[in-house]
Amino acid sequence: MSQQNQIITNIKTEISKVLVGQDKMVEGLLAGLLCRGHILLEGVPGLAKTTAVNALAKTLGLDFKRVQFTPDLLPSDIIGTEIYDPSNNTFKIKQGPIFTNLLLADEINRAPAKVQSALLEVMQERQVTIGDETFKIDLPFLVMATQNPVEQEGAYELPEAQLDRFMMKLVVGYNTKEEELEIARRVANNSFGTIEQVATLEDLNKIREEALAVHIDEEIEKYIIELVSATRDPKAYGLEELEAYIEFGASPRASIDMYKASRAIAYLKGQDYVSPLEIAYIAKEILRHRIILSYEAQAEDMTTDEIIEKILSAVPIP
Secondary structure, eight states: OOOOHHHHHHHHHHHHTTOOOOOOHHHHHHHHHHOOOOOEEETTSSSOOOHHHHHHHHHOOOOOOEEEETTTOTTHHEEEEEEEEETTTEEEEETTTTSEEEEEEGGGGGSSSHHHHHHHHHHSSSSSETTTTTEOOSSSSSEEEEEEEOOOOTTOOOOOHHHEEEEEEOOOOOOHHHHHHHHHHHHHTOOOOOOOOOHHHHHHHHHHHHTTSSSSOOHHHHHHHHHHHHHOGGGGTTTTGGGEEEEEOOOOOHHHHHHHHHHHHHHHOOSOOOHHHHHHHHHHHHHHHTTTHHHHHHHHHHHHHHHHHHHHSSOOOO
C-alpha cells in the first residue's frame, strides 16, 4: 500500500470513531475534497451529517466553521461586512465565517434567497467581495451544505444556479439495524473515540495529484458525455417517455464534475484507471440535483433518481 493510500485508510479509520456506517457519504466527502467540489448532503435529522464533516476537518487539521442557516440570517453574517471605526474615522473589514477551509452550511434551505445567492461568488470563484474590496479564499475551500427534505415550514428551495455549483448531492439514508444498535451502544456508553489529525495539507495536495493522474480512457470520456446528453435529449436514446418529464437537462458542469469525481472515486478504491462501474456509482450523485423536472413528472411523483436509472439502462456501456 502506498503512503497516500495509507493516509486515506487512516482518515476513514479516524472518521469511523464517531461515525457508524454511511460509507458512501464518507467516500463522497473525500471525493469532493480531492476534486475541490462542493457537496450537498440531504437527509432527515439525526443521520450524523454534521458529525461527518466535522470529523473530516479534524483528521486533516483544516480550519472548520459551521453556520446554522435560519430565516433571519443576512449575507453579511456569512461573508462579513464593513464596520465603522470612530477612532480614526474609517471603515474596516470584519471577515465572516466564509473565510475558512471547510464551511458547513447547516440546513442551507432555511435561509432566504439573498443569503443563498451570497454564496454563489465564493463557491465558483473562491473569492469574496465586501464593499469595494475583493478577497481571495485560501485553498482548499469547500462548502458542505446539509438540508432536511422533510420539513417545508420555513424552508426555501435552493435556486437552480446554486444547486448547479454543488459537485454532488448525497442523499443520506438510515443506517442498518445492526449499525443503529452499535450507535445506541456507543452513545449510551459514551464510547466514541477522539479524532486525531492523521494528515496535513501537504499530504492532501499529494493525494490530489495522484488522483488527477488516474487514467480515464477515451471511451469512458465519451460515455460520460453521452449520459449527460441523454438528460437533455432522451428521445435520441430511445427514451421518448422521459421527454415529458424533463424540463431541463444537466448543465456542462455535470460532465466536468462526473469526469473529475470518477477519477477520485477510482483512486479511493485503489485503482489507477476509471471503469464504467465508477461512472454508475456516482451518476445519481452528480446528476440528481441538475435535472429539472416538469410539472407532469412532479404530478406523477417521478423522481430524478428514477430518470437517471432509465438513462443508465439505455446508454450503451463501453
